[in-house]
Amino acid sequence: MAGLMSARINPIHIASNRHYSNLSPLISPCLTKNPNKLSFGIIKPHEPLLVMAASPKSPNTTSPTRFDNTLPTKEVLQIWKNADAVCFDVDSTVCLDEGIDELAEFCGAGKAVAEWTARAMSGSVPFEDALAARLSLFNPSLSQVNDFLHKRPPRISPGIAELIMELKAKKSDVYLISGGFRQMIKPVALQLGIPPENIFANRLLFGTSGEFLGFDINEPTSRSGGKATAVRNIREVHKYKALVMIGDGATDLEARQPGGADLFICYGGVQLREAVAAKADCVGVPQLPSWVSSGHI
Template sequence: MLGAPYERVFFDCDSTLCRIEGFDTLAERSGQGAELIPITRAAMNGDVNFADAYRQRLELLQPDRDAVEWLAGQYRQQLTAGAEQLVRTLQQAGKQVHIVSGGLLQALMLLAAPLGIPVSHIHGVSLLLNSDGSYAGFDRDSPLCQQNGKAVLCRQLLGADERAVFVGDGVTDLEVAGTGIDFIGYGGVVRRPAVATAAETYYEQENIVNLLTLLLDERECASINTEPV
């Protein structure tokens, strides 16, 4: 049972606010898709250890500065239908909107402007680059490349007595459930059976803006005149 109204709304990025998986998209660009995409699928379905899968994918990809900038462009071009309106309406209703993702922070940051989300509310894993732009590693201390990391970070971001909800497609998002933060599984881009089965609330419409009826209470919905798309 969801408990709106919420003060904070957390969104995953890949396959939620955007229609792509960042690592998979980079792998397709570099010709490594056949090797890497099954690792992503297994990690998102909870079939392998997430931290191990994260490290394995980045060791395969070794993305440089050009790759990150290219990925940022793909994110902007592949926003999920209704994402901009959804974020804008939530903010108009006074909600603090965050992106909490295991994606590369440098690419995610460039979503701040098109989505209107403050840079300080975008959370990802920092890529380490050499002075010439080549790959040097990633921030292995980030909770977002660890099992249960999203749950840990979201709890840290919550103020006293604040209520929050997380929207995401994968099992790393589902880990937030049961920590005092409500969870909505999102299957509008990719339906992940493990999440669809375990989530108390599961949303499969392609246009994500209709989530407003779940993220706002009746009074808030009435005040902004939300209508399904």
């Protein structure tokens, strides 16, 4: 579109000492001397794990939830071991924050937008409707986005950088698949050493004066089922034999389908969405010290 402008990219710093919850990933990378042997944190209880999951509506309350897919099966471990591509969700997975929520808060519309985000991630409304509704609540300008990126750089989830290093060491390709915005994801990819062509995300559009125009509806991830479409396209182009999707939301779960991801790991390190976790091949949950050991595959 003529006259469109893009936001300035600012360097970010990994912040590993700040959490939204006490959840940590099931995939707990332990760097090994053998780059072809990826470490995997394995939960060892012989019965389903009882999880105290934070409610997305009220972070101060918890409710007990029991999942029976916290122990990786042999099939899950085999797919993980052989994965030649791993696709990561960004918000509440690679990053501690929901980018659009943080931008909205910065622009003075945090609470209303966060409520829409919770609905979108649970799959209760079409993603494109939720995205348009959220942006319409604050209409961010180019200068606001630039100021936000400068003052509130994204915070990388603990362990993610190490995990991505291990994946790249074993020659697995890494992708970022997001319903967020490229302007906010490019510096994350730069910090993690992920090439820009491996980013599949939305794009904010601005006019010649920096005014907000909307978002690019031609991006696959701008609509429901978009992450699944992106993953299928990636697989078709590169002919991967085993592809894994890691994320926390319903849109990530959608990627687990024929021709798409062979395995969906529900990441519970920031948000644990019960409806998504229940349908995952494996769930990342609190790693209680007496129940966890490091295993290698």
